[in-house]
Amino acid sequence: KEKTTYFRQAITQTPDFPKPGIVFEDIFPIFTSPPHHEALIRAYELQIKELGVGTPDVIVGLDARGFLIGPTLALRAGCKFVPVRKAGKLPGKLETVTYDKEYGADSFAIQTASIKPSDKVLVVDDLIATGGSAKAAGELVKKCGGQLLGYIFIIELTGLKGRDKLDAPVYTLIESQ
Numbered sequence: 001k002e003k004t005t006y007f008r009q010a011i012t013q014t015p016d017f018p019k020p021g022i023v024f025e026d027i028f029p030i031f032t033s034p035p036h037h038e039a040l041i042r043a044y045e046l047q048i049k050e051l052g053v054g055t056p057d058v059i060v061g062l063d064a065r066g067f068l069i070g071p072t073l074a075l076r077a078g079c080k081f082v083p084v085r086k087a088g089k090l091p092g093k094l095e096t097v098t099y100d101k102e103y104g105a106d107s108f109a110i111q112t113a114s115i116k117p118s119d120k121v122l123v124v125d126d127l128i129a130t131g132g133s134a135k136a137a138g139e140l141v142k143k144c145g146g147q148l149l150g151y152i153f154i155i156e157l158t159g160l161k162g163r164d165k166l167d168a169p170v171y172t173l174i175e176s177q
């Protein structure tokens with residue numbers, strides 16, 4: 001509860017952005033406050049501890065705001081950070097997956113060699129809405145042979161039931177409608 005209030009104070013909500021009817025949750029202000037930034041990373045670390053499966057081999061961050069959290073966590077845990085990126089951004093041999101967005105489809109890619117078969121993998125991002133991007137990322141991890149430990153997000157838009165799409169444990173710091 002305290003944790004929720006603490007982070008909620010630093011996250012701004014902007015109605016009708018980027019389009020009418022959407023309330024945009026902006027998590028960037030967390031990173032303008034070193035105490036909030038530190039507490040965020042600590043909160044993710046505690047959540048990883050509570051998974052009870054030891055240190056992950058890989059932390060996967062989703063394009064783009066997962067890149068704000070994943071590398072710091074990986075550095076502190078002493079494990080690999082691996083990006084999942086929108087199509088067309090990564091070189092080399094890739095695994096790709098196409099997923100549905102509100103308007104049309106989008107593609108995600110991961111570098112095949114970045115995850116070794118049986119690596120324990122945790123996926124992080126800032127927010128889960130429909131769960132479409134998280135599900136796609138989970139599929140990429142599995143295509144590489146990785147073992148999906150779960151997902152951690154700052155915010156869950158509970159009304160969209162995104163977590164129901166995912167077949168690994170989902171942890172969130174804040175719930176929003």
Ligand code: 5GP
Nearest residue numbers: 023024025027065127128129130131132133
């Ligand atoms: P989903 O695939 O679950 O529908 O959407 C989640 C993705 O969209 C995440 O990568 C997240 O960064 C982005 N996203 C959707 N709505 C918001 C929002 O209100 N605030 C932020 N920061 N990201 C959002």
